Amino acid sequence: MDLRIFTEPQQGASYDTLLAVAKAxxxxxxxAFFRSDHYLRMGAADGLPGPTDAWITLAGLARETERIKLGTLMTAGTFRLPGVLAITVAQADQMSGGRVELGIGAGWYEEEHTAYGIPFPKAKFGRLEEQLxxxxxxxxxxxxETFDFDGKYYHxxxxxxLPKPVQGTVPVIIGGHGARRTPELAxxxxxxxxIPFASLEDTKRQFSRVRAAVQERGRGPEELVYSNALVACVGxxxxxxxxxxxxxGRDAAELRENGLAGSPAEVVDKIGRYAEAGASRFYLQIxxxxxxxxxxxxxxEVQSQLDR
Known part of the structure; x- marks a missing residue:
């Protein structure tokens, strides 16, 4: 059972803070240490000291760590041209010695695009498919050899x-709740x-859709890792x-219902129920x-019990 630490630095974090969390x-x-890819806070937080760039952060951490995987949940497809993204991720992979993973999505938070002058196209999902x-x-x-691509959005x-990742190709993570196109892309x-922040029943339903899509594609369902991202609040x-x-700024009862919250024993039990639904990896949102x-x-108190 993999437990990964997942951070949301747009809410307010410096590189030094992220480095301390990654080293811990x-x-x-x-x-693994993962982070979101956002440039603007969400909710009432003041966002100080300001945003950090996901891939600059991960490149720095690649030189400061030795073992853990490093990646994004999720890089926004609206932020970077696909050719540039391929170079960026490959270079970070080289800097880490082959420990990088790319979580990528279409991008959804319009306000951060407005705040920093980033175009926010309407046809994001079609663009994501071409980006992948x-x-x-x-x-x-x-x-x-050379690579050509003649699509609707990119040419x-x-x-x-070039360059090439150390791993040959970087593992790709796709996620979400969409009933049709998301499983097809995965x-x-x-x-x-x-699947982020999902109930047990929604997790079972979405994993089933993805497995069906994988089989239709001629792949074995076991070729994919199935994971959950859930907020952690353990005491x-x-x-x-x-x-x-x-x-x-959350309520303990609500977190017990919707996240991984409570005593270590409660959290281990809930992880076990998600594991029965097919999850073998958990991103603990800290x-x-x-x-x-x-x-x-x-x-x-949690990881040690799962390792037994």
Whole structure:
């Protein structure tokens, strides 16, 4: 069972804060450090000290860590041209020695585009499909050959398709709740399917759709990793759970219902129920990035039980 730490730096975090969390992630035995790809806070937070760029952050962390995987949930397809994204991710993979993974989605948060002058096209899903074809196509083109693509939104001619990731091709994560096109894209391009902030029943339903799409594509359902992303709020007792919930502006009862919240025993039990639905990997959304004791508790009292 993989437990990964998942952060939301747009709510307010410096690179130094993210570095501290990533180093704790590694030293405490978690599988990976992931981050969102956003440029604007959400909700009432002031967002200070401001946003950090996802791939610049991961490139820096690639040189500061040794073992953990590094990646995004999810890189917004609206932020980067696909050829540039392929170069960026391949270089970060080289800098990490082959530890990078690319979670990618269509992009949805219009306000951050407006705030930073980023175009927000209407046909985002069609663009995402072409982006996936281009990024994976560039990586898979043999060295010495060129890559061409003539789509509706993007056109590449005689691309040298360089540089290459250390891994050959970087694992691709696709996720979401869409009933048709999302499973189809996952079946075509994904190494992992992730469903964020979903109930157990919604998880079962979406995993079933993806498995069916994968089989229709001629792939074995076991070729994909199936994962959940859920907010984490763990405490040794009810008072500690309530304190951690209040620190992130949430209600403890609501988090117990919709996240991985409560005592270590409660969280282990809930992870087990999601695992029965097919999940083998969990992204623990950590919203208070200064509370490294939270990570230590999860490592000692939750992860240790799952490793038995």
């Amino acid at each position: 992630t590694e030293s405490l035995g978690f599988d 074809a281009i990024v994976t196509g560039l990586w898979r083109t043999p060295v010495g 590449l001619k005689d691309s040298p398709a 079946a075509r391009y994904a190494d992992e399917f992730n 040794r007792d009810d008072a500690e759970v309530a304190r951690r919930a209040a620190a992130i 919203l208070d990035l200064d509370d490294l004791d939270h990570l230590e508790l999860i490592s000692q």
